[in-house]
Amino acid sequence: MSFEQTHRSQQQTLSRPALIAGHGLFHGIDVKVRLRPAEPGTGIVFRRVDLKDRPEVAAHVDNVRSAARRTVLASRSGAVVETVEHLMAALAGLQVDNCLVEIDAVEVPAVDGSSMPFCEAILAAGLTQQSTERSLLTVEESHGVNDRAGEQWIEVIPAYDENATIDYRLDYGPEAVITSQSFSVELTPEAFLRDIAAARTFVLEHEVAALQQMGFGRHLTGRDLVVFDADGSVIDNKLRWQDEPVRHKILDCIGDLALSGRVFVGRVVARRSGHKLNHVMAKSLSTIEECQVLLQRAS
Ligand SMILES: [Zn+2]
16 A cells, blocks of 8 residues: 655644543443643553553554454553543544553543543643644555455545545444444544544443343443444433444544554545454554655665
């Protein structure tokens, strides 16, 4: 896959630390996260302050460890951080390039199942432009990945606008409890806050039972996320938008693609893509970075 750099702007970090507390979505452990300002070029780095030597793990696709239904990061130094995607989406959606995320347990707080509480904390802390330019990446040709059955795919397409756009189609088939829905958004902080950040995690009722049997999410009720019953009704809760599920899939996609370590400019088109496929695309985008470094050295 080839690339070029087209747009430039300044990197950003938080103006002062921001604190978010809660319990993890899967493990239910009480946890505090402190988002701290970081130097230009740091990227997003997690630090486990509850462990000896406070090990760190960079929020990079190379550190992704396989896990069901969530994004888990693990480093050689022993730092494991789970369910990072909604916090990653908040940071990427608000265009925060550099942040040290201190966390005192294994899993990021679930908050309300969306990215909005993270966004509110970040905005309350304020953002500071840094002296270093942000490199924005765009591809020269389309590049896609899909699952073996061809039912899920994600593709990046060249576009020379100032921001990325994501077009997502959620389609689980004609018999599915969740009806097919599509959404398209240009990735500006304003659009992210308005249309995507508050979209919550959703799950089917029978999936909840299976997850709880595996020991996950035993603390959760229908108030903590969106649970659809077999008829497609939401249990003990109300949708924020009729198409909240597709908006949440875009939110996950933004968080997962941010693990490429690159700010992508262009069009992303996805159908039913989940964490696994998003990570494959993030890996592709991160590889472009390596090519770029090599080419810069050669020139
Ligand atoms: Zn999610």
